[in-house]
Amino acid sequence: MIRKFNYTNRLxxxxxxxxxxxxxxxxxxSLEADFLVDQYPELPADAAxxxxxxxxxxxxxxxxxxxxxxxxxxxxxxxxxxxxxxQDIRFRVKVVDESETHGQILALAEGVSAVSDDERxxxxxxxxxxxxxxxxxxxxxxxxxxxxxxxxxxxxxxxxIQILLQRDDMFFCSVYPAIVRQILEYILFxxxxxxxxxxxxxxxSTYWQYRWLCFGKNLSGEKWPKKHNADVxxxxxxxxxxxxxxxxxxxxxxxxxxxxxx
Numbered sequence: 394m395i396r397k398f399n400y401t402n403r404l405x406x407x408x409x410x411x412x413x414x415x416x417x418x419x420x421x422x423s424l425e426a427d428f429l430v431d432q433y434p435e436l437p438a439d440a441a442x443x444x445x446x447x448x449x450x451x452x453x454x455x456x457x458x459x460x461x462x463x464x465x466x467x468x469x470x471x472x473x474x475x476x477x478x479x480q481d482i483r484f485r486v487k488v489v490d491e492s493e494t495h496g497q498i499l500a501l502a503e504g505v506s507a508v509s510d511d512e513r514x515x516x517x518x519x520x521x522x523x524x525x526x527x528x529x530x531x532x533x534x535x536x537x538x539x540x541x542x543x544x545x546x547x548x549x550x551x552x553x554i555q556i557l558l559q560r561d562d563m564f565f566c567s568v569y570p571a572i573v574r575q576i577l578e579y580i581l582f583x584x585x586x587x588x589x590x591x592x593x594x595x596x597x598s599t600y601w602q603y604r605w606l607c608f609g610k611n612l613s614g615e616k617w618p619k620k621h622n623a624d625v626x627x628x629x630x631x632x633x634x635x636x637x638x639x640x641x642x643x644x645x646x647x648x649x650x651x652x653x654x655x
Contacts, residue, residue, distance in 0.1 A: 404433060406486055406502035413444070413484045415471065415507045422479060424455060424469040428486060429642050433500060436460045436488055440499055443487045446471055448478045460488060463644060465651075482507060520601065520608055521572065523558060525549035533568060537579050542601045545572060563652050566645045573639050577609055577632045581620055589620040609635040612642070 410429040415422050426444050430436065438461025446453045451473045458464030474482060484507065488500035521543055528534060528548040536544040547554050557564050580588060580602045588602040606617045613634040618627045640646065 403498045404435070404488075404500035406488075406500050407432070408502065408505065411486060411502055411505055413486075413505050413507050415479055415482065422471045422474065422476070424453075424471060424484075426457070426465070426484075426486075427643070428457070428463065430460050430463060430488075431638065431642055433460075433488075436499055437490065438462075439492075441489045441491050441496075443489060445485045445487070446474065446482055447485070448474060448482045451478065464647065479507075520604055521545055523547065525554055535572065535575055537576065539601075543576055543605075562648045565643075566649045566652075569643070570636050570640050570645060573609075573612075574632060574636050576605055577635055580605060581617070581628045581632065587620045589617055612638040614638075 406428075410432045412427045414425045416425050417423075424444065424446060428442065428444075430442070438459060440460045442457040442460060442463060444455050444457055446455075453471055453473045455466050455469055457466070471482070484505040486500075486502040486505065487498055490497040490499050522539075523545045524536075524547070526546050526549055528546060528550075531548060532551070533545060533547045536546055547558065551557065584602060586602070588600055588606060609631070610616050613631065615631065615634065618631050620628070
């Protein structure tokens, strides 16, 4: 058993690469967390990932698998904490090399505050608006003709559609990768304007198409190909790389396997 940690030469995990929330399951608080480990390629795949909850003398620790295979534990109940602690609870995330007797901390985030479960889910894809409308027998479609932002239209005839959007991981895992692909395909293949030739990379650009290209670049680690200079295959490969990295960062395979009992 590892009883000490060595903090020498550790990386600092950015808060933007973490999202931790406390969810209520029949009145019992439990932990949910997303950690974008792909942002830290220097971390070894077999390094262990831990998330610790603490408040004053209270402490719970959870093993989230390894860098190469993030795997949330089945039981994430915050058993050491009362409902009165929830407002002040904090979290730390550790990536630990456990190959030696004393574990070495490779990366660390301290004092992470929890966001609400609704906020955590509502901000999964901040470049996309959501609007319930009557879609007949369809569940969802995209409106890409808006000047301000693309919109995900969902069928308002489905009872509790907003709850489905905010809390249903199967809907997210099934729909959102397709949304990423459709939007990037629209920009690189079907949009009348060429947004791939903007002179500077600006995620705050007034053009949502350009902000999505920046989003794709952040996902894949590669700049987008030029719309008119790159051939069809190169553009398709870049889009598929963006979708693959989106699924990896959102742990789509792991979440779906868990939902299906795998």
